[in-house]
Structure formats: C-alpha cells, structure tokens
Amino acid sequence: MTTILPLQKTLVEAVNLALSHEMRRDESVVILGEDVGVNGGVFRATEGLREEFGVRRVFDTPLAEALIAGIAVGMSTQGLKPVAEIQFMGFIFATVEHIACHASRMRNRTRGRLHCPLVIRAPYGGGIHAPEHHSESTEAMFAHIPGLRVVIPSSPKRAYGLLLSAIRNPDPVLFLEPKRIYRASKQALIDDGESLPLDVCFTLREGSDITLVTWGAMVNDTLKAADQLQQNGIGAEVIDVATIKPLDIETILCSVEKTGRCVIIHEAARSFGVGAEISAQIAERGLFYLKAPIARVTGYDTPMPYYKNEDHYMPSVQDILDSAEQTFDFVRKAS
Amino acid sequence: MALPKQSSLPHSSALHTQQQGMHQHTAAEFSVSYTQYLDSQSRVKGQLPDWAQDLDVLEKFYRMMTLTRLFDKKAIALQRTGQMGTYPSCLGQEAIATGLGYAMQATDVLAPYYRDQATQLIRGVKMEEILLYWGGDERGSEYPSGPSQDLPICVPIATQITHAAGIATAMKIRHEKRVAVTTCGDGATSRGDFYEPLNLAGAWQLPMVILVNNNQWAISVPLEIQTASQTIAQKAIAAGIPGEQVDGNDIIAVYERCHQAIERARSGKGPTLIEAITYRLCDHTTADDATRYRPPEALNQAWKIEPIKRLQTYLHNEGYWNEAKEQALISDCEKKINQAVESYLSTPRQSEQDLFDFLFEETPHAMLEQRQHLLDKVAVQKTATQRPSK
Structure with missing residues (x-):
C-alpha cells in the first residue's frame, strides 16, 4: 500500500484533482464542454483528463451552451454522470431552460423514475480583468430554481471535497468556481477521495x-x-x-x-x-x-x-x- | 395555407455560371426525397415494401390508429366536461405516431413531444396514464409497467431533441445497439433546440432519429411564417445528415422510412431527420380555437387526405376489411377506452407530501419546515371539512 502524500494545490488544481479522482473511481463520470478536451479547459481545470481517460469520457462539444446542458440532461437519464463545463458564467443563460425545466425537475416530473445526476461547473465572478460578459455572479438566479443545488467552494480543500460530493450527488448541482482565487493560494491536499458535506456552512x-x-x-x-x-x-x-x-x-x-x-x-x-x-x-x-x-x-x-x-x-x-x-x-x- | 409540398428536384447550392472571367462551380449538391406508397385515393404508388404486403401487419396499424383516434376523442370529451385539463389532440396525425411506434424496438428510447399518443401506447404507456398526465398528475409520467427509460412528454418546445442527442451520446459512448428517437412539430424547427442537437447529431454521427410532425401549424402560425426553407427535411443537410420527407398520412411510408432510419442508426451509420407531412385537423389544444385562423377550405381539403380513411379504403379494396370488422373494432376500442377512463377517474389524488418527496433523492433539511407547513395546513383543512355542519 502506498502512502498518499499531501500535494500543494491551487483551487483550480484541486478541481482537476477531484475530477480525475472521481473519473478513476466511477466509470459513469464523463466530462463535456467547450475546449475541455485537448486544451484542458481555458483555465486548465480539465488538463490531462483527455490523455488519461480518452475521448469517450472527456469530449469537446460544439460551441452551444444550451446543447451542453441539454445533452447532459439526456446523458444523465441514461445513468451517466456528466460533468459539464460552461466556460464562463456570463454564457450560462442559454442553459437555463434545460436546468430549470428539465434537470432540476426530471425526478419530480417522473415521480422518481428518472433523475439527472449531473454537475454543471462554471467559473464565475470578477476581479481578473476579463472581457465583457466574463465576470458575472448570478448565483441567486439559480438558487431560485427548485430542485437545483448551488455550491460554491472558496479554497482548494473545499473545492476538492465539495466537487467530489457534487459529482456523487444523485441530483443536479451547479458548481460555481470563483475564478479570482483559482490560483490565489495553495493548500496541502491529500487526494484520498474524502468528500466534504453539501448543504452545510x-x-x-x-x-x-x-x-x-x-x-x-x-x-x-x-x-x-x-x-x-x-x-x-x-x-x-x-x-x-x-x-x-x-x-x-x-x-x-x-x-x-x-x-x-x-x-x-x-x-x-x-x-x-x-x-x-x-x-x-x-x-x-x-x-x-x-x-x-x-x-x-x-x-x-x-x-x-x-x-x-x-x-x-x-x-x-x-x-x-x-x-x-x-x-x-x-x-x-x-x- | 402551406399545402403538403413535394420536393423531388435537386437544388443547387451554388450557381453554374461564369461571369466576368470568374469561374464558379457547384460546391455541393443535395436533394430531398419524398416517399409515398398509398396516395390520397388509396392507390398504390410503385412497389409496396415486402412487409406491407402482409395485410395482418396493416390491420395492426389500422387498429392502433383507430384506437388512438377514439381515445383522442374521449380525451377531448373529458376536458370539455371538466374531468380533465388542457389536452393536445392528435387528430389527423395518427399515422405518424403509429408508424414510428412500430418501427422502434423496446430497448430504443423515445423523447416525445405531446402528439405522440400512439407511439407511447405502442411502447407500453397506458391510456389511463396519458389521461392522468393531462389530468394534472405527475404519476402520468411514471410508467411503472411501461418504457422505463423513455422521457416524459415534453412541453417546452424542442428541448426533447437536445435530450435525445444526450441519450444517443450515452448509447454511443457505451457502444450500444440502441437508438434515441425524438419527435417535434414544425414550429419546433425554428428553435435553437432543433438546430443545436441536429448539428451535434451530424458532427458526432449519433444513433438518433428525429421525426418532425409537420402539421402546418404552430398554434395559429403557419409554416410559411416559421421558415422560408422549401422543406424542413433539408435543414438536416446543413447538419451533414440525411433529411427526407414522407407523406405523414400514409402509414406505409411513415413506417418504412422510420424503420430504415432507425435501423440505419442502429447499425452505426448515423442520424436521420424525417419530415412527415400532414395536417392538424384539430385545434392546437382544447384551449385553442382554430376557427380564428385556419381557413375552412384548407381543413376540408385536409380531411380528404387523412390517414385512417386512406388505410381503411385500401384494406377494404383489398377485400380485407368490412363494416362488421369495423364495428367490432370500434366496440373493442371503446371498451378499452372506457376502462381506461374509469381507471383514470377513480385514481385517488396524490398525497400532499408528494409535492416535496420526489424533488430530490433525499429532501434537504432546509425544506423540511416547508413540507411540515403543508402537512399541517392540509390536516387543518381535513379537520375542518370533517366537522359536522350545523
């Protein structure tokens, strides 16, 4: 048995670590979005995942946010656990119909027959001198949607532990990553698959x-x-x-x-x-x-x-x- | 009105011209086929597919179309008498949903819209469940003994097409020999949720079939306001996938082309878009009044080419159908429908906690107080109604 040593990780690296950990643990986890494949995401959150898990589990979609959310809904009803990336929260609005009318309601609409265990990740917030429409913080809009969890980490450790929980959760989760602190500091992290609880402060x-x-x-x-x-x-x-x-x-x-x-x-x-x-x-x-x-x-x-x-x-x-x-x-x- | 259009001529997407020393040539060419086996006079056009020469098969189709029409009529009657909510009729469009339903395999997945009554019935959804759904009860989408992976009826227009693309993606990832099938109306083809998954289906060669019920109307808006495109089918060509038209009132054409498309998808050859041309003989829903916008002469014309009469005449001409069989069929259908209505009307209302208990796998702690509030409120109401009146 090998000892898992702590690694010094930034928040975005912790996201990457949680994604790779969960993909290794659970074959049903797949990653989709714009530039998440070869490019590893514009913030490198999915870096190296395509190489490790292959094109069938880490794939670039056409540039269409509603499509990304909508196919995640369909995939999740088939028992996959899609982790979809929306490149910036400013572009998330096209996904709202699929999140509000379908992902967050499928279990309820079918009295539990189908459900949507999906995660939508999006970098959010200002402070990095990004282009227009790249710095919004619209978590309240999503918090108003019944059936949806909205989770926001604020440190590498919480990013790791909460993202693991979000992926393991059987219901849809919007996981918003504060990009201003993506690389603000490092924390010692052990990649042991230990999650942190959702629904608590x-x-x-x-x-x-x-x-x-x-x-x-x-x-x-x-x-x-x-x-x-x-x-x-x-x-x-x-x-x-x-x-x-x-x-x-x-x-x-x-x-x-x-x-x-x-x-x-x-x-x-x-x-x-x-x-x-x-x-x-x-x-x-x-x-x-x-x-x-x-x-x-x-x-x-x-x-x-x-x-x-x-x-x-x-x-x-x-x-x-x-x-x-x-x-x-x-x-x-x-x- | 936009009469059913036939597009058999190839269209050139670039000009064959030479002008001012500039050479232009055809960069791409495409054509859109139109399939019809039984014309509006019930005459056979060309050679029938082998399977269609078995009149027992056609009788099965005829029975399902008849059941659907009688069920639809009963559903409208239930709404009109205050026993059910708003309901979208499928009058005149029964061949599309029936042909599709029989062309699918049980292990395929349907992402329906709301005029797929026949497809759903063929796939094991019960008539009482359809009534329960339009009667305002989520259990109508539970299908406990029906197609467990099919999506529920989709009300937000076209979004089911994107979900079907996701289902097809899951099938492709897992190398399954299954097909995701989705349906929509002509109005839906104006939305991003039509174009985006269509484009994806081509790019990823998904095992997927999209069947458009082109009934010429999106509530009051006719097709020519939705699009200047000569056909809806050709929109598939821009996505790099085959698009074709069928006579949606000819069940033989609908089944044959759906079957070919579904098996093509199953064998890994990619998606197909089928535009089935028909006419909405009904109002959009029971909340609509089509006499406000639909020309009566168009409706009269459309009744002359409707699908059930067409197949009935054919079976009759073949010496296979007669009035006695027809009466027996109607009586059998009515019996089944009445049983379904009885079952629907006698279904007890859901419990109040069911508002909460299916939203998440486990109701979050933060919602328990609201849940209890409802339970307490209903308990007080029940006590009040149980109190003897003076």
Missing part, C-alpha cells in the same frame, strides 16, 4: 462580536477584514456558506444568536440576492438576537462593469471593515 473563524457571512472569492477578503477587526478588538465569526441552496440557516442563526450582529458579503448585485434571503431568514427566525440591523456589503444593481471600473463594483476589504465597524458601533436610539 463552514465556520472558518470563531468570534463572539459579529458574524460575517459570505461565499466564493469574498471569503478571502472577509477573512482579511476579520484579522483587522481582531486588531481593533472586535471578534468576528466568519461563515463560508458554501452550499448556497439549500441554505444551512441553522449555522448562521446559531452564530447570530451568539454575536447579535450580522454582515453579509457578496459580490453579486445587491437586490433580490442570496444576501437578501439570508437576511430575511434571520429576520424571520432570529430578529430578537440582533443588537444592530443586518448589513449587506455587495455589488451594485448595475451590470458587472467592464474591467477598468470593476474595482468600483467589487466589495473591498475596506468596505467589509467599514460595514462591520458600523454594525458593531450601532447604538439603538431611544424613540
């Missing part, structure tokens, strides 16, 4: 004064803000939501019960977003835990600006700090 840092709830690339910024808050004497608890839908509100509520304060941080547009849902659920279930109004640090209700202006749009560490401090310093005025 991860508490990354404990604190008793304020709860910071976030996901994706904003997790790193939020952790930085929490470090600075600590220096200012404010203990911040940082929660990575990880599975956007179904939402693990209990973990968030337990934290808010302890801290009495909550700031939600996301890159997506502000209104009608995942932050609004979390905020509503805290208000419904934990209003009297709160010592201050819930705050949101988010992108604006504008299109994701083209890259010269993207720094204006993206929430910064300073924005998180300012909002957290205002929330911490909030004093209820007697009416």
Whole structure:
C-alpha cells in the first residue's frame, strides 16, 4: 500500500484533482464542454483528463451552451454522470431552460423514475480583468430554481471535497468556481477521495462580536477584514456558506444568536440576492438576537462593469471593515 | 395555407455560371426525397415494401390508429366536461405516431413531444396514464409497467431533441445497439433546440432519429411564417445528415422510412431527420380555437387526405376489411377506452407530501419546515371539512 502524500494545490488544481479522482473511481463520470478536451479547459481545470481517460469520457462539444446542458440532461437519464463545463458564467443563460425545466425537475416530473445526476461547473465572478460578459455572479438566479443545488467552494480543500460530493450527488448541482482565487493560494491536499458535506456552512473563524457571512472569492477578503477587526478588538465569526441552496440557516442563526450582529458579503448585485434571503431568514427566525440591523456589503444593481471600473463594483476589504465597524458601533436610539 | 409540398428536384447550392472571367462551380449538391406508397385515393404508388404486403401487419396499424383516434376523442370529451385539463389532440396525425411506434424496438428510447399518443401506447404507456398526465398528475409520467427509460412528454418546445442527442451520446459512448428517437412539430424547427442537437447529431454521427410532425401549424402560425426553407427535411443537410420527407398520412411510408432510419442508426451509420407531412385537423389544444385562423377550405381539403380513411379504403379494396370488422373494432376500442377512463377517474389524488418527496433523492433539511407547513395546513383543512355542519 502506498502512502498518499499531501500535494500543494491551487483551487483550480484541486478541481482537476477531484475530477480525475472521481473519473478513476466511477466509470459513469464523463466530462463535456467547450475546449475541455485537448486544451484542458481555458483555465486548465480539465488538463490531462483527455490523455488519461480518452475521448469517450472527456469530449469537446460544439460551441452551444444550451446543447451542453441539454445533452447532459439526456446523458444523465441514461445513468451517466456528466460533468459539464460552461466556460464562463456570463454564457450560462442559454442553459437555463434545460436546468430549470428539465434537470432540476426530471425526478419530480417522473415521480422518481428518472433523475439527472449531473454537475454543471462554471467559473464565475470578477476581479481578473476579463472581457465583457466574463465576470458575472448570478448565483441567486439559480438558487431560485427548485430542485437545483448551488455550491460554491472558496479554497482548494473545499473545492476538492465539495466537487467530489457534487459529482456523487444523485441530483443536479451547479458548481460555481470563483475564478479570482483559482490560483490565489495553495493548500496541502491529500487526494484520498474524502468528500466534504453539501448543504452545510463552514465556520472558518470563531468570534463572539459579529458574524460575517459570505461565499466564493469574498471569503478571502472577509477573512482579511476579520484579522483587522481582531486588531481593533472586535471578534468576528466568519461563515463560508458554501452550499448556497439549500441554505444551512441553522449555522448562521446559531452564530447570530451568539454575536447579535450580522454582515453579509457578496459580490453579486445587491437586490433580490442570496444576501437578501439570508437576511430575511434571520429576520424571520432570529430578529430578537440582533443588537444592530443586518448589513449587506455587495455589488451594485448595475451590470458587472467592464474591467477598468470593476474595482468600483467589487466589495473591498475596506468596505467589509467599514460595514462591520458600523454594525458593531450601532447604538439603538431611544424613540 | 402551406399545402403538403413535394420536393423531388435537386437544388443547387451554388450557381453554374461564369461571369466576368470568374469561374464558379457547384460546391455541393443535395436533394430531398419524398416517399409515398398509398396516395390520397388509396392507390398504390410503385412497389409496396415486402412487409406491407402482409395485410395482418396493416390491420395492426389500422387498429392502433383507430384506437388512438377514439381515445383522442374521449380525451377531448373529458376536458370539455371538466374531468380533465388542457389536452393536445392528435387528430389527423395518427399515422405518424403509429408508424414510428412500430418501427422502434423496446430497448430504443423515445423523447416525445405531446402528439405522440400512439407511439407511447405502442411502447407500453397506458391510456389511463396519458389521461392522468393531462389530468394534472405527475404519476402520468411514471410508467411503472411501461418504457422505463423513455422521457416524459415534453412541453417546452424542442428541448426533447437536445435530450435525445444526450441519450444517443450515452448509447454511443457505451457502444450500444440502441437508438434515441425524438419527435417535434414544425414550429419546433425554428428553435435553437432543433438546430443545436441536429448539428451535434451530424458532427458526432449519433444513433438518433428525429421525426418532425409537420402539421402546418404552430398554434395559429403557419409554416410559411416559421421558415422560408422549401422543406424542413433539408435543414438536416446543413447538419451533414440525411433529411427526407414522407407523406405523414400514409402509414406505409411513415413506417418504412422510420424503420430504415432507425435501423440505419442502429447499425452505426448515423442520424436521420424525417419530415412527415400532414395536417392538424384539430385545434392546437382544447384551449385553442382554430376557427380564428385556419381557413375552412384548407381543413376540408385536409380531411380528404387523412390517414385512417386512406388505410381503411385500401384494406377494404383489398377485400380485407368490412363494416362488421369495423364495428367490432370500434366496440373493442371503446371498451378499452372506457376502462381506461374509469381507471383514470377513480385514481385517488396524490398525497400532499408528494409535492416535496420526489424533488430530490433525499429532501434537504432546509425544506423540511416547508413540507411540515403543508402537512399541517392540509390536516387543518381535513379537520375542518370533517366537522359536522350545523
């Protein structure tokens, strides 16, 4: 028996590692998308997989996103586990009919006779000076679709463990990869096939004064803000939501019960977003835990600006700090 | 109206001209065939396929078409009397779905749209299940004793074609001798979900057959507004796959061409698009009123070439069919249909938790509270209705 040594991996390399691990373990896993074959994906997430698993399991499709999602639906009803890549989230909209009308409903429509164990992966989010339509964060649109899981990793380890779970899950999963942190840092990873649970939040840092709830690339910024808050004497608890839908509100509520304060941080547009849902659920279930109004640090209700202006749009560490401090310093005025 | 078109002439996709010293030559040529064995007067055109000389086979086809038409009539009656929801009739299009159904093998997979009643019945879907489905009950797509891999009826237009391409991809990956078969209407051929999988089927040479029921209408929009293309079949040629027309009111032509296409796909020779030309004698659905847009003279003309009468006349002329047989068949069909209706109407409503329990393999924790809310609400309603009235 060989010992599996930890490897230093970036987030995108962790995605690759999880894909290859699961393809080796489960013959029904196939990979499809644009440029996923010989080219190994434009971000190299599928690099080397064509060589290892062959053209019948790793194949380039014609350049048609609706087709990619739609054939994944058909393939999955035949017992395959397609992992389809949409090259950028800005191009995902053509897939929505197949995701919303079919993938997420097939089990329900057929009373369990057929189901769609598929994963759609897409790099998402801004901050890498990409062309127009390459930097969107529209997870909330998908979180609104019944029957669909929306999962977002925020570190190499969680990318590895959550992607394994997503592929093994018997229902459809949208797996959004924060491309700004694809190569931001490395983590020691053991390729042991150990998955991480879906449908739960991860508490990354404990604190008793304020709860910071976030996901994706904003997790790193939020952790930085929490470090600075600590220096200012404010203990911040940082929660990575990880599975956007179904939402693990209990973990968030337990934290808010302890801290009495909550700031939600996301890159997506502000209104009608995942932050609004979390905020509503805290208000419904934990209003009297709160010592201050819930705050949101988010992108604006504008299109994701083209890259010269993207720094204006993206929430910064300073924005998180300012909002957290205002929330911490909030004093209820007697009416 | 767009009358059934025959396209037997080859079309040139480039010009044979020489002008101003420039040489142009034909870069590609194609033609679209049209197959008909029984004309609208029930006369045999050319040589019948061997199988069609067996009148027992034709009787089997005739019986299924008749059952379908009577079932369809009953389904409309159920809707009109408030016993079923909106229903899309297949009146006049029975030969297409019947021919296709008998041309498929049980191990093939059907990705249907919503005028494939006969195909589904042939494949083992029960009449009561079709009624249950249009009666607003998901169990109508469960097919517990029917074709377990067939997709449910697809309502969003053309998307089933893409799913069929995915099913065919799975078959190809696994080197299976099976075929994915899908159907759509003429309106569906305007969508990306027609062109994208058609293109893929050619590029990957998928074991797939697409049968277009060209009934001339997409609700109120006639074919000439959908496309300037001389045929729908020729759209396949742009995808690098064979496309052909059949007389969709001639069951012999429909079966023969579907059978050839399906077996061609099974033997690894790739996909085919078949455009079956017919006419929608019915409204789009029971929620539609075609008298608002469909010229009555076109309808009258179309009734003269409809498929069931055509085969009946042929069988009659061959001395194989008579009024007594016809009456016995109708009586047999009505008995079966009435049993199905009885079964449909006596099917108890699903439980309230079934709203939740088939969405995921395991209901996520986050949904349990909503599920309980519904159970509690229904329990209160039941208590209230059980309370004796004053």
